[in-house]
Amino acid sequence: MTLPPMNWSYPTSVKFGAGRIAELPQHVRASGIRAPLLVTDRALAALPITAQALDALDAGGLGRAVFSGVDANPTEDNMKAGIETYRAGGHDGVIGFGGGSALDLAKMIALMAGQPAALSVWDLEDVGDWWTRADAAAIAPIVAVPTTAGTGSEVGRAGVLTDATTHRKKIIFHPGLMPAVTICDPALTVGMPPAITAGTGMDALAHCLEAYCSPHYHPMSQGIALEGMRLVFENLARAYATPEDLTARGHMMSAAAMGAVAFQKGLGAIHALSHPLGAVYNTHHGTTNAVVMPMVLDFNRPAIEDRLARAAAYLDISDGFDGFRAAVMDLREMLSIPADLTALGVTDPDLETLTAMALEDPSCGGNPVAMTAENTRALFETCL
Numbered sequence: 317m318t319l320p321p322m323n324w325s326y327p328t329s330v331k332f333g334a335g336r337i338a339e340l341p342q343h344v345r346a347s348g349i350r351a352p353l354l355v356t357d358r359a360l361a362a363l364p365i366t367a368q369a370l371d372a373l374d375a376g377g378l379g380r381a382v383f384s385g386v387d388a389n390p391t392e393d394n395m396k397a398g399i400e401t402y403r404a405g406g407h408d409g410v411i412g413f414g415g416g417s418a419l420d421l422a423k424m425i426a427l428m429a430g431q432p433a434a435l436s437v438w439d440l441e442d443v444g445d446w447w448t449r450a451d452a453a454a455i456a457p458i459v460a461v462p463t464t465a466g467t468g469s470e471v472g473r474a475g476v477l478t479d480a481t482t483h484r485k486k487i488i489f490h491p492g493l494m495p496a497v498t499i500c501d502p503a504l505t506v507g508m509p510p511a512i513t514a515g516t517g518m519d520a521l522a523h524c525l526e527a528y529c530s531p532h533y534h535p536m537s538q539g540i541a542l543e544g545m546r547l548v549f550e551n552l553a554r555a556y557a558t559p560e561d562l563t564a565r566g567h568m569m570s571a572a573a574m575g576a577v578a579f580q581k582g583l584g585a586i587h588a589l590s591h592p593l594g595a596v597y598n599t600h601h602g603t604t605n606a607v608v609m610p611m612v613l614d615f616n617r618p619a620i621e622d623r624l625a626r627a628a629a630y631l632d633i634s635d636g637f638d639g640f641r642a643a644v645m646d647l648r649e650m651l652s653i654p655a656d657l658t659a660l661g662v663t664d665p666d667l668e669t670l671t672a673m674a675l676e677d678p679s680c681g682g683n684p685v686a687m688t689a690e691n692t693r694a695l696f697e698t699c700l
Contacts, residue, residue: 327471327577328494332569334503334562337461340369340411341376347457347496349409352378353402355422356413357386365463365504369413381405383425386414389594389601390421391480392437398425402456409457412495415516416467416601419460420475423493427475430454442474442489442678452492460495463504465555465568466516466602468523468576470498478595484673485591500573502565510556511603514651517552517568519602521545521647522586522609523575528627529620530582530682537581544574546631549643553650582682585612585674585695592673597662606653607660611698613641615691619684657699667696 331339344352352373360366361384370380383401385394402410402425412422428437431454439449460470469475474489508516524544527537547567554564589612590604613620617637625636633639654660671693674680680687 327573328496328498330471330498330500330573332500332566334501334566336499337365337369337501337504338372340372340459340461340499341378343497343499344373344378344409344411344459345376347409347459349457349459350378351405351407352381352409352411352459353405353407353425354382354411354413355386355398355425356382356384356418357415358384360384360414360418360463363507365507366413369461381407386418386421388417389478389485389598390417390424391478393480394421395424395428395437395477399429402429407456409459411459411461412470413461413463415462415464415512416469416476419462419467419469420477422460423458423469423475424477424488426456426458427488427490427493429456437477437488438479438486440488440490442487447490450490450492452490455490455492458493458495460498461504462498462500462569462572464508464512464516465505465565465572466519468520468572468574470495470500470576471573472576483595484676485595487678500569502562502569505565505569506559506562508559510559511652513556513559514552514653515600515602515606516572517548517555517602518606518609518648518651518653520568520572520575521548521552522602522605523579523583524548524571525609526584526586526682527575527578527581529616529623529684530584531619531684532582532682534581537578540574541578541581542627542630544571544578545627547571547574549631549647553647556651583679584683585615585680585687585692587679588674588677588683588687589696589699591677591679592670593657593662595673596670597665599660599662603653604660606648606651607657608699610641610644610648611695613644614698615695616684662700665696665700667693670696
């Protein structure tokens with residue numbers, strides 16, 4: 317069999333280690349930024365770790381400009397407000413500071429602030445070569461500083477934006493969205509609320525798991541996904557139970573970045589379900605992934621049983637697929653993940669609409685079992 321042609325890319329420069337947030341000014345300057353806009357969410361903007369970052373920027377002569385209008389599932393309205401702040405302040409680059417929402421919105425601001433007015437962000441959805449519609453030279457440089465360990469957006473070339481009119485999450489892609497530098501400082505994650513540690517950590521597991529199970533050919537991502545799963549199983553419960561454990565926190569930051577690298581190979585039904593649920597019901601993305609994970613494992617079992625048995629052996633989990641699934645359930649229990657979507661707060665859902673949205677989501681194309689209107693609706697029902 318001839319191996320298929322593929323386009324592969326791997327991450328940017330990553331500065332990893334506790335305390336490395338102190339290096340922020342030098343990496344901002346090295347990225348060609350002299351007037352940065354730090355993009356974060358409203359809650360994080362008021363916390364000491366943000367003040368620490370701003371103090372470092374200010375001391376480095378880079379100012380302390382902040383945009384914090386980031387919703388949990390950011391929309392084009394958030395983006396437009398951020399662009400207005402960016403232009404009004406005469407900024408020449410962005411610092412994404414926070415979880416996936418802040419990092420993704422920072423990328424969208426950097427992407428669209430310099431584009432012609434006639435170009436809509438929706439014209440750059442991750443479809444075919446739509447990304448070539450953008451003026452690459454007009455994309456502002458990006459520095460990423462994750463304060464959670466899950467999304468992996470800090471090493472990705474895309475961002476997720478919710479269409480406020482249709483309530484659909486869309487992936488916006490351009491190679492120029494890869495951050496010039498990423499600072500992964502596990503000390504920044506210590507203050508995460510336990511539920512966020514749990515949800516973001518399970519997001520990292522979902523990325524690695526779905527990439528590993530995807531039928532597409534990408535052996536490098538396959539190996540990264542497997543090792544990423546090991547790091548999550550061995551460290552997420554520790555980080556949740558003992559927040560100040562910087563070793564566990566560091567391993568989780570690594571797993572998050574690895575998951576985002578790995579899912580170049582593909583995602584699947586976990587994300588195809590969670591994207592519309594987050595867009596319509598504003599559920600936390602990683603927690604939603606965790607809720608639907610065992611149901612999706614059962615759904616995909618005919619296609620992934622042997623593959624997950626091999627993963628279980630590497631992860632020192634006995635009893636193959638059943639043992640792997642049991643390990644997921646044990647981890648969910650330790651992290652107090654809701655048992656199903658109803659417990660998560662999704663009541664009386666419009667299953668027809670959710671099913672249609674899931675089938676439109678690009679993640680469904682990487683699922684090991686082909687998703688249809690009939691089996692996807694049934695899958696939603698098992699999650700309730």
